[in-house]
Amino acid sequence: MPPVNQGSRAALVVWTVITSFLFIVATIFAIYFYVDADSSRKTAMTQSKKYNEVVRETELNSGDIAALNEAKGNDPALNPAMTAMQVALTQRDNLARKIAGPSTSDQPNSAAAAVSAANAAIARAAGRLKIDGKALPADNLVEAVNTLTNTLQNRQNEVNTLNQQLKDTQGQLAKTVEDARAQVEQMTKTMEQVRTEQQQAIANVSTVTAEKDTQIQTVSGDAERQLAAQREQIQSLQTANAELGGQNRALTTELNRIRERLSEVRIDPTQAVTRVPDGRIIRVQANNTVYIDLGGGDQVTPGLTFEVFDKGEGIPRPGDAANDENLPQGKASIEVIRVSPSTSECRVTRTTPGTALSEGDLIVNLVYDKNTKYNFVVFGNFDLDRNGVATPQDAEVIKRLVTQWGGNIVNDINVDTDFVVLGREPEIPTATRAELESDPILKARYDAAVAESEAYSQISAKAREYRIPILNQNRFLYLIGYYNQAKR
Numbered sequence: 001m002p003p004v005n006q007g008s009r010a011a012l013v014v015w016t017v018i019t020s021f022l023f024i025v026a027t028i029f030a031i032y033f034y035v036d037a038d039s040s041r042k043t044a045m046t047q048s049k050k051y052n053e054v055v056r057e058t059e060l061n062s063g064d065i066a067a068l069n070e071a072k073g074n075d076p077a078l079n080p081a082m083t084a085m086q087v088a089l090t091q092r093d094n095l096a097r098k099i100a101g102p103s104t105s106d107q108p109n110s111a112a113a114a115v116s117a118a119n120a121a122i123a124r125a126a127g128r129l130k131i132d133g134k135a136l137p138a139d140n141l142v143e144a145v146n147t148l149t150n151t152l153q154n155r156q157n158e159v160n161t162l163n164q165q166l167k168d169t170q171g172q173l174a175k176t177v178e179d180a181r182a183q184v185e186q187m188t189k190t191m192e193q194v195r196t197e198q199q200q201a202i203a204n205v206s207t208v209t210a211e212k213d214t215q216i217q218t219v220s221g222d223a224e225r226q227l228a229a230q231r232e233q234i235q236s237l238q239t240a241n242a243e244l245g246g247q248n249r250a251l252t253t254e255l256n257r258i259r260e261r262l263s264e265v266r267i268d269p270t271q272a273v274t275r276v277p278d279g280r281i282i283r284v285q286a287n288n289t290v291y292i293d294l295g296g297g298d299q300v301t302p303g304l305t306f307e308v309f310d311k312g313e314g315i316p317r318p319g320d321a322a323n324d325e326n327l328p329q330g331k332a333s334i335e336v337i338r339v340s341p342s343t344s345e346c347r348v349t350r351t352t353p354g355t356a357l358s359e360g361d362l363i364v365n366l367v368y369d370k371n372t373k374y375n376f377v378v379f380g381n382f383d384l385d386r387n388g389v390a391t392p393q394d395a396e397v398i399k400r401l402v403t404q405w406g407g408n409i410v411n412d413i414n415v416d417t418d419f420v421v422l423g424r425e426p427e428i429p430t431a432t433r434a435e436l437e438s439d440p441i442l443k444a445r446y447d448a449a450v451a452e453s454e455a456y457s458q459i460s461a462k463a464r465e466y467r468i469p470i471l472n473q474n475r476f477l478y479l480i481g482y483y484n485q486a487k488r
Contacts, residue, residue, distance in 0.1 A: 050441065085440070099141065112451035116458060119412065166244050173237040180230040187226060277315060277362035278369065281308065284357050288348040290334060292363055295342040298370040302339060304405060305349070305481035306363035308332040315364055318479060321422060321470040331355040333481040334363070350484040366419070366471075366479040367405040375408045375416055379459050380423025382473050384486040390424040398473075401482065413462045420463040420470045426452040 068084040071091070078087055096114035118141045125148055137143045194215075279298075283291040294300045307330040309315045316328045332355070334346040348357070367374065382394035398421060399409050410417060428449045429442075436443045463470050477483040 112455065116455065123412065123414070162247065166241075169241055169244050173241055176237055177234055180234055183230060184227060277309070277364055278306065279363045280311070281357060281359055281361045281363065282343065284359060290346050290348065290357060292334075292344050292346055293342070294370070295344050296339045297341050299406065300336055300339050300344050302336050304336045304365065304368060305485065306334050306346070306365050307478055307481035308334060308357060309362045309364060310355075311358070311360040311362055315362060318469060318471055318475050321472045321475060324472070324474050327474055328478050329483075330364075330478070330481075331361065332357055333484060335481070335485070349481075364479060365405060365481060366476065367402050367407040369406065373406055373408055374418040375410045376402045377410055377413055377417055377420045377459070377463075378402065379420070380426070380456060382423040384473070386487060395423055397486075398476070401480065405480070413459065413466060413468065415466065417463075417466065417468050420459065420468050421476045422456070422460065422470060422472055424473075426456055428453055
């Protein structure tokens with residue numbers, strides 16, 4: 001074996017050590033740059049997702065954004081340093097302030113508050129004003145204001161016309177009084193002349209005194225009669241003037257009553273609907289099947305559900321919508337599966353433990369009525385599967401059930417509304433002022449929750465004001481026999 005060169009071996013060792021060191025350093029740099037690039041990528045994705053929730057990239061070049069940026073240079077009320085979002089929010093707040101007035105601690109400015117205030121104002125005006133046979137447009141505030149302005153102008157024109165008539169009558173009366181005064185003065189002059197002639201006659205011929213006295217008495221009597229007639233004419237004109245003044249005051253009073261008309265007291269329909277059954281069970285079979293005394297002639301269709309209540313105990317009241325205590329739960333729930341002309345076959349979908357169905361038991365569906373179509377307002381989010389999450393989709397299911405079984409869905413409460421079904425009360429997230437100011441997304445969610453909560457409270461208050469029954473989700477489901485099926 002040839003001897004190993006010590007110099008070559010040392011160089012090999014040094015080269016191996018240097019190579020290994022460089023490899024390790026390169027590996028460390030590669031790991032560092034990979035971690036840094038991955039962190040940057042995640043940060044970019046987070047920022048992109050965060051701001052896409054406010055505005056999408058495709059919308060940045062839209063005409064709306066361009067209009068907002070152009071508004072900064074054209075509107076002296078806007079700061080050129082504002083962002084497009086700030087311009088939009090400022091314009092929204094200005095519009096809300098224009099509609100609903102300056103904000104207060106109880107009523108802050110917001111688009112929802114402005115829309116609510118406009119709708120409430122239109123509803124109050126429509127309920128209180130007589131608009132010459134025209135209805136106020138509920139979806140156009142400007143048109144509604146123009147209609148009210150035109151109506152008020154018409155009433156003002158009528159008042160002006162009456163005032164002009166009154167003024168003309170007063171002028172005529174003044175002229176008549178002046179004419180009467182002139183006639184009285186003329187008569188006075190005549191009397192003075194007569195007296196002068198009388199005195200002269202007495203002085204000249206004493207023998208004709210009696211004749212002149214008679215003439216004077218005759219003239220005086222005629223003058224007094226004429227003066228009395230003039231006084232009667234003046235009194236008549238004053239009476240006519242008073243009547244015209246009364247008519248003017250009556251028209252003014254009616255104009256004021258147009259602006260402030262009292263709300264009519266609404267009759268509570270609870271007793272007329274929920275205390276009267278829709279039908280009865282006429283036969284009970286052993287295979288969870290019953291027959292009811294309603295059929296195709298009563299607008300009954302397969303899929304219609306009813307809640308069954310004991311014939312001896314009757315139907316309970318709907319109860320307090322603010323909680324789920326004393327729910328109107330019956331003996332059972334049934335669903336129509338086959339319909340005959342005057343009867344229907346139903347399957348039992350739920351039974352209360354310890355109860356048994358019997359002939360004569362009462363059946364109720366709050367929506368269904370073979371003679372009447374009730375008007376329902378459905379508001380809020382619902383949790384039909386009772387998993388703790390309320391969604392707008394479940395509210396659509398409630399609306400579908402109402403329309404499917406003969407009811408009407410209306411968007412606003414008025415004197416024709418029969419029932420209000422409210423979902424879960426909105427929850428306002430807790431957040432500090434600093435958090436809201438620093439996070440526009442959180443601020444938008446917070447404002448939306450506040451607006452939804454205010455709308456919920458306004459619906460509840462208006463329903464109580466109109467004495468309209470309010471039902472929560474579970475009470476409504478029991479009163480239509482759909483409590484268990486809603487969870488499917």
